[in-house]
Every structure is written in C-alpha cells, then in structure tokens.
Amino acid sequence: MSRTAVIAGVGPGLGESIAERFAEEGCSVALLARSESYLNSLADRLRDQTPGNATAIPTDLTDSDDIEAAFERTRERFGAVDILVNHASAASWDGLLEQDPEDFRQALAVGPESALHCSQEAVPDMVEGDGGTVIFTGATTSVRGREGAVGFSAAKFACRGLAESMARELGPEGVHVAHVVIDGGILPPGSDPDDSEEYLDPDAIADNYWYLVEQDRSAWTLELDLRPHVEEF
C-alpha cells in the first residue's frame, strides 16, 4: 500500500523537489503551505507525472487548529501518516539591535512550534502503525549561530533541539527522527545544475531525504550534513 507523506511548508525549490521525489516513490503526498494556487498546480503536476498521488491542503502553519484540520483531511484522503517533513522556516535576518520582536516571535512560531504541532499530529499514526519517519530541514545556522540573524538562529537551533529530543523518545517506538543540515546555497529554481556547482541541487538533496526514509532501523542517522563538493566550510 502507498505510504502517506506530509510536506509541511512546501514551496518552489527544495520543498517541491522533496514532494516530487516522494511521489515518484509512490507516496501519497499531502502538500501543506499557504498558497492555494501554487499547491494546486504542484498537486496536479505530481498526479500527472508520478506514480504517486498528491493533494493540496492550504494551511497556515502558525495556526494549530489549521494544522489539526490539515492532518484530518490528509487522513481522510490518504489514511494514516507514515512520513512527515518539517520544512517550514521563517526568514528572520536581523541582528539583535534591529530585530523586530514580532518577527522573532514569528520565526519561533513557523519553526519549532509548527514542527511540534505537525509532529503531534503525525507521530501517533506512526507509533500505532508500523513506525515512520520525521525529517527536519536544517541549515548551517542550525549548528552555528549566525551573525546578524538572531531570529533565524534561535528558530533553527530550537528545531534541532526538538528533533534530538524526539529522536531519543521515538526511536524505540519505531519512528526515525532525522535532522538534515544543508550547508550551502540551494540552486534557485530554473538554474542549470551543470553550470552551478557551487550550489546544492534540490533534487540531490531530495534523494537524501528519501534515503533517510528507507534506512534500515538497525542503522539510523540522526543528523545528515550536505554540502556541494566545492563548498568552503
């Protein structure tokens, strides 16, 4: 039977590549984000071009009621959730002295709080079923606080702490929690990977996400770092 995957915070670029990769593997993919028109066109394309299924579920990921409803619709449509990707992240690129506290608040709401809400919806399905996978999209800033980005730093660190805590709690329950550290710039949509070796190809990143889903439970990875071969780091 087809596995059900929820991509929370899908958008052009990496989120879309992940959704596509999972649909290519036959998953039924629930696409959660704000923009209804974008989600509809992506869902149409995935249904047309992949062996999997897809559905657009416009969702405000800072609203826990909205998240609850989105998972309800996912279950009605595709059954219990097997895979969750916590992909949402608010750009919050200010130093301490310029930071609008409301933007800082928002970065925490879009990051760790939405990840908590989505995980609380998805994980019981996994624990009651045959296990599952929760993947967090992290960044260089998840492991190294970035100058001039207090909100982004706090939110990315918080998601990593949440992921580590969940991994320890849920591994014995058969749920694989993994945190991916993307250490470099992601190729902008429309660019040619062959001309741009200084970027990570989002399709290559998505291969790694699927790899984490498929890892044997006797050898699970908690944290996967990824960077272009030419990256200085």
Next chain:
Amino acid sequence: MSRTAVIAGVGPGLGESIAERFAEEGCSVALLARSESYLNSLADRLRDQTPGNATAIPTDLTDSDDIEAAFERTRERFGAVDILVNHASAASWDGLLEQDPEDFRQALAVGPESALHCSQEAVPDMVEGDGGTVIFTGATTSVRGREGAVGFSAAKFACRGLAESMARELGPEGVHVAHVVIDGGILPPGSDPDDSEEYLDPDAIADNYWYLVEQDRSAWTLELDLRPHVEEF
C-alpha cells in the same frame, strides 16, 4: 563607579548566588522575577551584607512591556546597564506525545523571547558605553536534546543559538556574550556542599560568571561548561 547588573529570572539557588556574587564585587544589582516578596527580602539582604547595591523589580519576563519598564526603573535607579544575565527558564518536561502546546509556547516565551527582550534593552547601553557582558545560563540540554523534554530542549537550544548569533554581532562592539553549560545537578538551597560532591555548588558557579565578566577582551570565552568533578559525562 559601580557597575549595573541585571539578573533576569533570579530565584533561590543559582540566580541568588549570582546576584550575591556580583553585589560582593560592588555591582548595583537589579533583581527581576515574579515574586515581589522574595525579591524584596533578597534585595534587603544584599544591601545589608555586601558592598554593592540591589533593588527588587517584580517583572513578568514573558511581557515585553513589563521588561521595558523594568529596565527603565533599573536605569533610573542605577544608571546604564553593564551586565545582563539571562537566567530565566521554564521547566517543560514532557515528551512529544504528552506535551501541552501551550507549555511549549511558554517555554519559548520564558527562554529565548525574554532573553531577546532583555538583551534589546541592555545591549544599547553597553554599545554606547564602555562595553559590557551578557551571560546566558544553559544546561546539558542546551547541547544535547533530552528525551522526554521537547519544550525544554527547544527553548535551551534556541537560547544557545541566540547567544552565538549575538556573540558574533556584538563582540566587535565590545560586548562579551557568553553561554554557560551547567552539566549536572545544582546543590539545592540549604544543603552542605561538603556533603554533596555530586552537585555543583551555586556559589562556585557564580564565581565563574564573575570570571566571564572580568575576562580580558583579547581572550573571551563563548561557551563555558561546568560540572562536578565526580560527574559522569
């Protein structure tokens, strides 16, 4: 002239030891926390027993207006702020599946958000003056997500990310941002340190906080780990 220190989240145990140590060094210490009666008795004691000064400022650290008012009162009383200790932390000790989302929200409000608000109040004084010091109280969980404590893990990681980001931004401005990882249990108030070598003595921890304040700016520490000599780690 006496330096002004704000201890945000003071309470019996480590917070009190820090306040006392700083007052012993002659600082004027502003004590911020909820409990008016506790703060008053501590402020009285510090004024009586140390060469420094102290004032009780009852504050709800999850309320940014309250924080703004507290710093206003601090400045009126003692002048510009030289030292800030971000010491507040909400106990949030539940696993993912039991976590009340409101408690998770609260852990972020008491941790990284209150630290942001206090830092935004204190740091401009330091930058305009002769520099200063901001110390964050961290824990084992700041660097290793703890099973069964998703809220505490997210909040402590977030504070560490905030501290690292601030350190990189503010070091060149003469502001020393440091994060202390307390890796072990702190001796409960009323216990005898000589009988309890498995605990950290809060007075010994406080010595380290003062040491960070006094470090020469040519050799500043970002992260200081502390644990009892018998700790398994």
Next chain:
Amino acid sequence: MSRTAVIAGVGPGLGESIAERFAEEGCSVALLARSESYLNSLADRLRDQTPGNATAIPTDLTDSDDIEAAFERTRERFGAVDILVNHASAASWDGLLEQDPEDFRQALAVGPESALHCSQEAVPDMVEGDGGTVIFTGATTSVRGREGAVGFSAAKFACRGLAESMARELGPEGVHVAHVVIDGGILPPGSDPDDSEEYLDPDAIADNYWYLVEQDRSAWTLELDLRPHVEEF
C-alpha cells in the same frame, strides 16, 4: 568499467560486509589485512558469489612499504583506485595509568598513520581520474573521548581530524571524504539480526557506505552517524 575499491583493515564483521556490498555493486575489491588465509577465503567467496571481483593482499598496515606494495598490486590487478575505506583500528582499552605507551603508539600507527599512507596512495589516482571516495570508519569514541581508553580515544579523534582536513582539501578535486560515526555495538558474526535489535547490522551499515559512494557531488555528507533504533544516546 568496474570500480576499484580498497578495504584497508578488512576482517570478519563490518569490514567483510563492506567488501561484500561493494563487490555486489560490481566493484573490484582489494582486501588488505594481516591474515592471508582469511583474506584468501573471503576473496574466493566474493568471486564466487558476487558480480564483482576480489583479491587478497596480505598487508601490515603499520608498514608504509607494505602499503605501497599493496597498492601497486591493486593497480596491476584492477587499475587505478576509485574508492578507499580506512577501516583499520587497534583496540587500545586502557586508562591513563595502565596504558602501555607502546600500545598507544601502536593505536596511532594502525589508525591515523595507516590512513594517511593508504590515502596518499589512493587519492592521486582519484584526482587524476574522475574523482573518488575515501570513507573512514569511526565510532562513538571519535566524537566523545572514552573513559578508560586513552589510546583508542586519541587514535579515533586523530582519524576524524585527518578526515575533516582531507575533506576540505579534496572536495574541490572531486574526492568525497566521509567519516562514519558508528554509535553502538555491531552485531557479532553468526548472530541473527532479527533477534538482536540492540545491535547495528553490519550489512545495513555497509549499505550506508555504498550510499556515500553514490552521493551526488552537489550534496555530499562529511559525517554520517549510525545507531540502532533502540540505542540510548
């Protein structure tokens, strides 16, 4: 054309699983270790049971002349080297006060020094060719010094430092250097994985080594941690 892989320090358990996995992918595998009879029987088995090729090259990995000769034989037999696994490790499990300095010396010779010698033989082939992969087998102790094992701690840390340095130097040259942190006990040969979920299955670990070989160069992993789903960590 078949890729040439050198497994330095192969033996029953994980080393053997890696050799087998690479031969199953069609690699020509050079098996380097001390025991001639073991290597011969493994090479025979791989030639019989896999689509790849294999050759036994008895080698003292603490002797740089021996290493040089082993790579010479590998190249004569299979052509330029594409993949190197630095898998050798000396058990050195004493605390400071009991440590025989000669065993400490030996742990460094078997660990970082043999890895240096093998890498210096293999990497020029990769740089002059189409790139390649160097994988280091690490352990929990690679990232956390272990009480009562000063030699093992020093040697595993040294290999990780060598791997990180090489990764930064050689990534732009098309050589993927990766360090695998095996965080748990590996299933002893002859045990049944289904009865022993507290162990890592060496075949599952070997899948991950092959995955690192196949990673797209736009998204390379430096450090891969692996542990059983029930591991406390």
Next chain:
Amino acid sequence: MSRTAVIAGVGPGLGESIAERFAEEGCSVALLARSESYLNSLADRLRDQTPGNATAIPTDLTDSDDIEAAFERTRERFGAVDILVNHASAASWDGLLEQDPEDFRQALAVGPESALHCSQEAVPDMVEGDGGTVIFTGATTSVRGREGAVGFSAAKFACRGLAESMARELGPEGVHVAHVVIDGGILPPGSDPDDSEEYLDPDAIADNYWYLVEQDRSAWTLELDLRPHVEEF
C-alpha cells in the same frame, strides 16, 4: 607550600607567559623544552622577577626516557607535581598530497604521545596527593580539521580525545583535566597589545590557565574556548 608546575614545550610567546604567570602565583615551575640556553635565561628571569621558583630542564619531548628523567629532576628539585601543561605542538602544515609521512609521525610524537608520557609521569603524583590540574593547549584546528594541514589536524584532534578520556577517568580522582581552544592568532613577542586587538594577548590567555587551576572542584570546565573580541568565527 609552593605548588610544582611542569610546562612541557615552553617557548617564547604563550608558553613563557604561562610559566611567568604560574611563578607569579608562587609556583615552582619546571621548564621543559629543547633549547638549554633559552630555558636557562627564562628560569633566571623568573627566579629574579617572581615570588616563585623555576628550573630549566632541557628535554626532548619525543623521547620517553628523556621525559622520565625530566620529571625525576623536577621531583628532586621541587617535590611532587601538582600542575602539568601539555603545551608542545609540532607545526605540520601540509595537505595530504604534499605531507611527508615522517613529519606526520613527528606531529603525533610531539603532540599526543608526549602528552601521554608527561601525563603518566605527573598524574600519579596528583592522585596520591591532593589532586592536581592537567591543561592541554589546543587550537581552532582541535575542533575543526584544517584544509592543508593533515598532520596538525590529526595531532590536535588526538590531544583533545586524550584530554576528554583523561578528564572522565581522573575527575573522580581529584585531577582536573582541561582543554583550551585558542581560536585566533596569538600576539607575537615584542608587539604591543594595545595596537593589536586582532590578536590574543598571551598574558591574558595565561590568566585563563591559572583560572582553570583555581576552579572549585564542584564546577570544573573541560573545554575553554578563547578568542579576541573582534575575531570572526
């Protein structure tokens, strides 16, 4: 009674500042390094200008017999050892492809092996006495493998692994093992600290070494990072 401190690998710059600082605190300092004339002039100066004592012990730190003899002389002169600073480090600044294996070997001999030998001489005195302190001088490269410096990376990582292992073994025995990460350039001898804020002042670093010696055993630091306030990191 005066404490006995051994500085292994003393030289102009940081090693000399540490020796001077410890002598100022009244320690009897044994100076171990190759150059007899340098050590004699430093010992003379410390005896003249500080309340402590000092003795020059020309030593080849890659020769364990020489190390044993040096500690013998130290004990005859000053009594049992209380403090050891493992400060020796071989510059080995080549990439993999240029690295002379003999230089790599030498980097391990000067780094982790000499630290092992010195620690094996010093620690029994501490365990049998009232405890003591062992400090390792580390660098940025101790925690981040450096491109183009495979030998230095392997040696500094190895020392850190050794230090962590020793800390866990010896803390309960009353011996404080600490590892200092010096993250930046150290002011060259003869420069004026006030003109050179991009460097660490060796006297300021030495203050931190003494601080580690004096830390209360209920709150010991394993790893202390130090950098100039303007450092980008």
